[in-house]
Amino acid sequence: MKDEQHDNDDGPLWALAQRNDGAGFAGLFDRHRPRVYRRALSLVTDPHDAEDITAAAFYELWRKRKTVALVSGSVLPWLMVTTVNLARNNRRAAGRYRSLLSKLPRSDEPARAIDAEEIEIRQRLHAALQELSPTDAALLVLTTFEDMPVWQAAQALGLKPPAARVRLHRARKRLRADLHDLNPSIRTAPEGTF
Known part of the structure; x- marks a missing residue:
């Protein structure tokens, strides 16, 4: 014991x-x-x-x-x-x-099925974003998909706003070239105010 x-x-x-x-x-x-x-x-x-x-x-x-x-x-x-x-x-x-x-509101509409064409577009967009530098990809996502003003995205990424605008212009141009056959419309983000 x-x-x-x-x-x-x-x-x-x-x-x-x-x-x-x-x-x-x-x-x-x-x-x-x-x-x-x-x-x-x-x-x-x-x-x-x-x-x-x-x-x-x-x-x-x-x-x-x-x-x-x-x-x-x-x-x-x-x-x-x-x-x-x-x-x-x-x-x-x-x-x-x-x-x-x-408590969250619920939609009465059933979820929309994603078709094969949309899947291909998403895959190609993902691949095109992967080709960009991490900073340029983040800048594009923040301004284009998240509707963040350029100056705010620049601040989040540690960039000066003018440099962010130049990088964003180049990233959009490259994305348009990569996805030219899909006729992408990449809307510009609001500039915002300082």
């Missing part, structure tokens, strides 16, 4: 973990992860959520390792309380999300 109690004593591993020893913390993780996961799964029923809660509980244990005290030589009680609290937070967040979704 004494040997079994000694085997369940987290003291030596906890002392290592408190001194930033990853191997000591890994030992605690290996020892307690199955029970923490089972408890999380009993509280949320979704295996993915239970995995996230388990990971978050151990993350919190690591983060608070300087202040967490052992209970009867074990960190398991602290982990269990943390797991219960994380599961409760998970359920509340899921409830808020469901409530939000239920």
Whole structure:
């Protein structure tokens, strides 16, 4: 009995973990992860959520390792309380999300099917955007698809507005050339004010 109690004593591993020893913390993780996961799964029923809660509980244990005290030589009680609290937070967040979704307006029209031609256009547009530099592609997406003023997109990308306008002009010209057979109409973004 004494040997079994000694085997369940987290003291030596906890002392290592408190001194930033990853191997000591890994030992605690290996020892307690199955029970923490089972408890999380009993509280949320979704295996993915239970995995996230388990990971978050151990993350919190690591983060608070300087202040967490052992209970009867074990960190398991602290982990269990943390797991219960994380599961409760998970359920509340899921409830808020469901409530939000239920309040969103719904369209009575069925979703429109995407035809083969539209799929081809999207694929070609994606390929053409991939040929641009990341900055030019982002500039084009922000101004053309997201209706962001050029000056605002420039600021988001760390560019001066005049440089952004030149880059945008070149990107549009290149996109028109790449997609010339589709007769693209790339509308210009509003300039906005400073």
